[in-house]
Amino acid sequence: MNAAPPRTPPLTSRLPKVGTTIFTVMSALATEHRAVNLGQGFPDFDCDPKLVEAVAGAMREGLNQYPPMAGVPALREAVSTKIEALYGHRYDPGSEVTITAGATQAILSAILAVVHPGDEVIVLDPCYDSYDPNIELAGAVAVHVPLTPGTFAPDFDRIAASLSPRTRAIIVNTPHNPSATVWTAADMERLAALLRPTDVVVISDEVYEHMVFDGAAHQSAARFPELAARSVVVSSFGKTYHVTGWKIGYAAAPAALTAEFRKVHQFNVFTVNTPMQHGLARYMAEASHHLELPAFYQRKRDLFRAGLAATRLVALPSRGSFFQCVDYSAVSDLREEDFCRWLTVEKGVAAIPLSVFYADGFDQRIARFCFAKKDETLALALDRLAQL
Numbered sequence: 520m521n522a523a524p525p526r527t528p529p530l531t532s533r534l535p536k537v538g539t540t541i542f543t544v545m546s547a548l549a550t551e552h553r554a555v556n557l558g559q560g561f562p563d564f565d566c567d568p569k570l571v572e573a574v575a576g577a578m579r580e581g582l583n584q585y586p587p588m589a590g591v592p593a594l595r596e597a598v599s600t601k602i603e604a605l606y607g608h609r610y611d612p613g614s615e616v617t618i619t620a621g622a623t624q625a626i627l628s629a630i631l632a633v634v635h636p637g638d639e640v641i642v643l644d645p646c647y648d649s650y651d652p653n654i655e656l657a658g659a660v661a662v663h664v665p666l667t668p669g670t671f672a673p674d675f676d677r678i679a680a681s682l683s684p685r686t687r688a689i690i691v692n693t694p695h696n697p698s699a700t701v702w703t704a705a706d707m708e709r710l711a712a713l714l715r716p717t718d719v720v721v722i723s724d725e726v727y728e729h730m731v732f733d734g735a736a737h738q739s740a741a742r743f744p745e746l747a748a749r750s751v752v753v754s755s756f757g758k759t760y761h762v763t764g765w766k767i768g769y770a771a772a773p774a775a776l777t778a779e780f781r782k783v784h785q786f787n788v789f790t791v792n793t794p795m796q797h798g799l800a801r802y803m804a805e806a807s808h809h810l811e812l813p814a815f816y817q818r819k820r821d822l823f824r825a826g827l828a829a830t831r832l833v834a835l836p837s838r839g840s841f842f843q844c845v846d847y848s849a850v851s852d853l854r855e856e857d858f859c860r861w862l863t864v865e866k867g868v869a870a871i872p873l874s875v876f877y878a879d880g881f882d883q884r885i886a887r888f889c890f891a892k893k894d895e896t897l898a899l900a901l902d903r904l905a906q907l
């Protein structure tokens with residue numbers, strides 16, 4: 520008999536730098552201190568009951584078994600129709616649209632499909648927190664290029680200087696989390712021109728595509744034929760239809776890119792839950808459900824900004840997404856993480872420090888709030904912020 524106690528083998532971490540995310544930390548702190556949670560990016564209101572009914576209907580009809588690997592055809596068709604109507608580019612639902620387990624899985628699958636060990640991927644800081652570990656899992660190197668401090672506009676000279684023969688992909692995100700800026704058509708055209716002599720693939724994270732304000736149009740990579748030919752366009756039904764917990768999204772890309780994407784997708788999740796797909800396909804038949812979103816969120820943004828004007832926080836522009844960044848330097852000279860902890864614990868409003876979105880922790884005395892909240896939640900937070 521072996522007397523040695525059972526033992527879990529020690530591991531060499533694939534992601535040694537990854538710990539608990541700031542979103543988890545701040546949400547836990549918010550709950551503990553009964554703070555209004557404007558930290559993590561999700562709505563505190565429910566989705567349209569019609570969407571729930573559409574999904575429940577699909578379940579009752581027995582649509583509960585594996586769907587095709589790439590997704591339910593009706594949903595791929597609905598995605599293709601929507602993209603064509605909005606951005607003028609037709610993706611073939613059969614060979615160019617894949618339904619994914621949220622944008623997060625789409626981005627990971629795109630990276631694993633495109634990037635080889637030793638390749639470089641350009642990411643623009645500040646950026647969403649999954650990009651870096653995804654690139655690391657692919658054995659590739661993330662090359663961090665800052666957006667212009669102050670405006671968060673893309674700095675094409677720096678991007679150009681970061682291109683190398685090993686650059687395989689660039690991740691672009693508009694509307695942008697966390698800065699709430701949006702890329703202009705001229706930005707997209709500069710990107711297209713810059714990449715023209717290269718074989719660099721664009722992973723275009725467009726999860727906030729339906730939250731662009733003040734009459735501006737979302738500049739999807741799909742609008743620009745040269746970019747569309749080299750892009751995986753990623754979006755999230757979770758963000759668009761107020762169902763972040765459903766973790767469902769899609770990737771649209773030219774057939775050759777999609778073929779490689781699906782090889783990874785197939786052996787990653789294989790496919791995504793059936794009734795949600797049918798429900799979403801039925802719900803999307805009514806285009807007003809996404810067309811009304813800019814006005815819906817612009818009203819919340821305006822409400823929140825009007826309240827902020829009565830505080831000592833300085834609101835930066837918010838042109839898209841459901842985020843609002845503030846410069847708090849008139850209130851405190853704490854570093855961003857310390858400020859956000861203090862704001863949560865002592866003042867009862869949770870926010871996210873911008874520095875966590877930078878590889879080098881760049882600290883600008885800026886915090887990010889999410890305004891995808893009920894009006895009364897925003898009002899309560901504003902009452903507290905007015906005391907600062």
Ligand SMILES: Cc1ncc(COP(=O)(O)O)c(C=O)c1O
Pocket residue numbers: 560620621622623624647692696724726754755756757758763766767768
């Ligand atoms: C920029 C960005 N990309 C991707 C995601 C993930 O989307 P999903 O919940 O569909 O995975 C988020 C969610 O916060 C995000 O902000």
